[in-house]
Amino acid sequence: MDERFKQIAKLFQRLPGVGPRQAVRFVLALLDKPDSEIEELGYAISHLKQDISFCNQCFNISDSAVCSVCSNPSRDRTKMLVVEKVTDLDSIEKTGLYKGLYHVLGGAINPLDNVLPDNLRIKHLESRINVLTESVKEVELILAMNPNTPGETTALYLKSQFTDKPNVLITRLGRGLASGSHLEYADESTLKHALEFRK
Amino acid sequence: MDERFKQIAKLFQRLPGVGPRQAVRFVLALLDKPDSEIEELGYAISHLKQDISFCNQCFNISDSAVCSVCSNPSRDRTKMLVVEKVTDLDSIEKTGLYKGLYHVLGGAINPLDNVLPDNLRIKHLESRINVLTESVKEVELILAMNPNTPGETTALYLKSQFTDKPNVLITRLGRGLASGSHLEYADESTLKHALEFRK
Amino acid sequence: MDERFKQIAKLFQRLPGVGPRQAVRFVLALLDKPDSEIEELGYAISHLKQDISFCNQCFNISDSAVCSVCSNPSRDRTKMLVVEKVTDLDSIEKTGLYKGLYHVLGGAINPLDNVLPDNLRIKHLESRINVLTESVKEVELILAMNPNTPGETTALYLKSQFTDKPNVLITRLGRGLASGSHLEYADESTLKHALEFRK
């Protein structure tokens, strides 16, 4: 394979989870497509940042300045579920079971990757909570970080930041056995949390 | 391979999760062992029911009439964790985090497999709870069934049986995200339970 | 997520093996990259067909009209290895063990997918073989299709097409046990081929 081909394949390795072999397959597959399809993808990528913007409230993906969740008057303004990434928000929204607001932090605290509290949208979360508590008696701040070290660290940090706020109730998503799993094969940490979160 | 060999291999297929190929490998592997090892295993199996008995209280495996958990005076007699199988009890006991009593039901309600409430040790659980509530103010009955249909059915049934008992608090093991899993990839049922079990 | 975002994510699902969830992750990951990186990928895709061309001999990827294999005078012109796709050629070339020429068919015969002999570069293969046999005594045509139904069909078809040509020796890549596999667990078809290809 020639140099330019290799260069282009390498660009595709910037996509998450794409290795050298899959990158090559992507380029070869595109070469088989009609010109119009290739052009459409190239254009979409080149104009990505112009075309896609974020809600200035919760940082969800949004066409407009305020996203469809934040601008929906029927959402419950006494609940704020805090997630690391837009894809986490998306997973929960797809269940249709949560009717409150969201806040996307933009990651989780991970000193090894140089992600510190200041790199996350925590200040912005504070001002949103302050505004909400002015108009409602109590706001439930639901911490929905991932059950791993950066997620746990972030949850602990947020707890420490919001624990003294008046009218804020801090909760965490339930931990324990996932649906379809087996008690017998659960790891110790999952069983520990299953005992702790029993109710 | 000859007939007697096939017959013997077939006997090993009675062990859970052992298919025809693994059964053959078991027999061939045993044929390579010294006579003493083979004899030891054969003897142990032949005398299995004489050698191993169950606790007459919780139905855990036990040398003596009452197992080491039930006979331990320092275990918390205000908590009774109900599991389907001895292996579930074993998993929780290995965490070292639970200090109460256990009760092994002997399975989960599954009409398709002809497992009905009467086939489980539920009557016995009732009498144990009755005895305990005589001496303590409140007993927590922790339902630790597996997160699948038979487990859920059994938990619902036990709830209905014990809900009117005075001095019994019924709880369930926490449900939600297992340690090391990802919010983004969690199935809807797990997210539903994670929201429900939040605290 | 808004409409434009979903549209763009959908474009990424055209890449082979990319499902809806991975497509969303690709777009979100790109949004986190610096503008220059995004622009570079968009440009490369938009100019893909201008930038990358195929060898007019073997249909390998090539900067120039004739690829580096075909134009290399030290390659053995008495051997022609026929593959389905450029990635197959690439796998064999990477071993460094094959010193002959290649021919990329552009797929395998698969009537269910409307891939018929006329859709593959078989006519072109014939003229290349004709040219080669003029200058050398015998050309070995090595059929290196995949060991599945379309691959077998294509190999059979090529065999029937080239079997009467003078000075052409048709061979097939060895079939049998892959390195690191186990005789005990090999499927019947693999064992059949292992017996057939013994030597």
Next chain:
Amino acid sequence: MDERFKQIAKLFQRLPGVGPRQAVRFVLALLDKPDSEIEELGYAISHLKQDISFCNQCFNISDSAVCSVCSNPSRDRTKMLVVEKVTDLDSIEKTGLYKGLYHVLGGAINPLDNVLPDNLRIKHLESRINVLTESVKEVELILAMNPNTPGETTALYLKSQFTDKPNVLITRLGRGLASGSHLEYADESTLKHALEFRK
């Protein structure tokens, strides 16, 4: 769980591929079986070596002194396929495609595990080959070792031992792509063998 239970579970870990958890499940499953089934398995294991014997020709499992393959007059006595283990013989016999004789070596040369040529039934193979070559013009010795280091070592050793014998043709099972695999994803060693075993 009590001591005797743990001891018995440990005995089951002597079976190949059985870990502590599966061993416990085996014992618990047996405890649920009727007495007759348990007794039958225990008896079969205790009498294993009395009940099962090996063919004194090829060392296949056999009720009688000579197995059903060796005693079958219609098997082709010009072919002898050499395998490491009875399970390998069994896999090939199940395909129904091989009509010659077998020889079970009893393992593969592996100095790290103290398996040297003298520990395998190679002398015996030599005398069988000597007898066969007296009555037929040529015997094909098909080496069917596993495609891993001990298997390759054993094949090389046998080749060196039999290469000077008159009237012996040594072949090896075909190596290359397994059925259903893909050229694109084949490892280098498999591709190397696929090129070498082409025909």
